[in-house]
Amino acid sequence: MPFYTKRMVRFLEGKEGKHKRKHSHNKPEKGLRIAPSTVGADGGGGGSSSAKSGVKGSSVGGGGGGGSTSGGKPSEAEVLTAEPKEQIPDNAFDQKKLQFMKTMLKAAVDRIDKEKASLPVSHRYFSRYAIQTDKLVAETAACKVYKAQHQDFKDNVLAVKTYEGEHGIDGNGAVWLKILRILGKKHPNVIQTWDVFFSPEENNKLLIIQELANKGSLATHLNSNQVDEKQAGSWLWQLLKAIDYLGDVGVSHRSIQPKHILLTNKDLKLKLTGFESAAVYWDPVKEDIKNVACVPLEQRPTDPNAPSFQAPEVYGDPAKEEFDPMVADVWSIGATAYYMLTKQYPYDISKVDTISADIQSNISKIQGISDDGKRCLSEMLKPTATERKYIDKLMSDPWLKGFR
Template identity: 30%
Template sequence: MQLSNSTEMQTKKNDMPYYQPNNPKSPSAEELNEKCKQIEQSISAAETLKGDNNFLNYIIRKEQVLFSGIYSQIFACHNHQEPDSTLICRMFQTNANIDPLNDVFLKILRFIGRKSQNIVGTYDIFYDQTRRIYLFQELANRGNVLEYLKAGTFVEPTQAIKWAFSIWEAMDFLGSIGVAHRSIRPKHIMLKTNPLSGTMIAKLGSFRDSIIYWNRETGSVVTVKKSPWSEIKFANFQAPESFSKDDGGAFDPISADVWSFGATFFYIIARLYPFDLYKANDIPTVEQEIHHRINSSGALKPEAKKWFMDLLNVDPNKRIRFDDIVNDPWFRSEIN
């Protein structure tokens, strides 16, 4: 369900990418079973020394280090068969403890590949004899949104909403294949210059925390165990219902991703986290903080404030549904 311009958006059917029981507009259980089966039964990575793969076509430029961390490094690279593509190689060391044959993160990336223009494209994934992982992806030449904001760049709300639409489309694609991202935040929205128009486009990246949200055995959406409430001060754009004071319970990852989406774009436009992480004593306090920060933001029109209120509702049962996000009149007016 890819939308390329405003006319297509106006005529787009109200399809629902995430599963909803008894709703003919959502993907069927059979469709999700097939997609999830393909992901689950695939191999995470190919062997570098296997003769019929593409590994030897990649030239890793180890002198051009783009990132260096404890568990991985990112290098510039080139592929002779992709002369028009600017690529990176993310090399995960063995201490990253990524299983090259069964890691869900890698399986999801391999399945997505380059199927969605709104997700950072994955070209190939390999592993060597030491179980080091080589992840070849497209380069987001403008970095991530968090870096972009920290550089002091102001983002016009109209520009932010165009990026939001791109990320919504990425989530739309993920929902149709049974995947929830589980870590939508500014750091994981990558920016790239469109080579044709020169405009800056946004793509969803970093699937390290992504999950398969569909349980083929039960034919239902999985729930995720809540984290201790004490960890809410490290929320990283996670929904309030992701945390529990009694060390129990579970939450719906689809609705939680909707909150993360809203929190991310509120941060981009208002330059504020939706609530004060250190004053978050309970859900009512969080709700009060969210309302205060949205209502007091001078960067938002009244219609935008309503949109964010719907996205950031602390009650997942009252939160706006994913498919209704782009049907909001203000959102549509900004895109068009």
């Protein structure tokens, strides 16, 4: 089921115009009774059916014309001109759809809230994994990544992220760990999470077991490879599908960027990772988007070589300002797509006064991409959040049709 954005919710609530009915009132709907034509020289009375009058195929009444045909079936003229006996309210379809969407999101958020962030290492599932500590895949300041194997699925190469010491992660309650466990292995463009284990007794050890993306990150791939419009469009479509799925389960990623996109197999299939900043965007009580407080303005990056891929509205006064995380994610998607094609950020982050003009100018200069592609990038990279294209519209963009 496709994800409907805040704009769609507002649209169905009647705050952005009237939704078109799927069925036209010019045609009777199946099962509705058709009123017979009025006949007779005096202009009154309904025409009798030929079956009742005993005259096959004839019209009846002193004035002639307009009666039903044999068997009580309405004539073609009656079918074309008759109105339904009972009209369906114009907003009936919209209200049912809207309520279904809200119910779906409430159930998704409730499930995340009730999910355990991790399992203890004493759980029987833990013994099913063999962690190969002699095979280090990667290492960061926060964790080490080793290869792992599941005893029942030995053909699946896994990776285990190992955190120890003062890592600052609540292994028993972190929302992003709950999100990982909910996502599991459900979407082909979201990194598979097999299990999460936590052992506070063993130096606060946290183990996140996921599939191993054997081609590394998009950021690493771009260091030594050029990407054409066809490949960038394919990756963008896969990324949109991943974000669309997250929307269905009430989640905003909040950190879409090249280093959080992994590639697998010979065809370089895209896998979204990096969920540490992920948030639940839907408020089931208010039945509305749950905005996020802005990041302090002084934390906005100014080094052109280290952009954050965050939307402009993300930075501000957290005491007074907030932003829609789903709309901000669209900016991050656009900035990532731009980076795929140019290996650069869409504008110089040390200069914010001319951001809009700079972005449009830079997009127009991209080599080897169609005008439709440039238009799509431009619509994602609007500095003003309310002017930015929404996920549901991007999913149906003409440029992306060729990459599905």
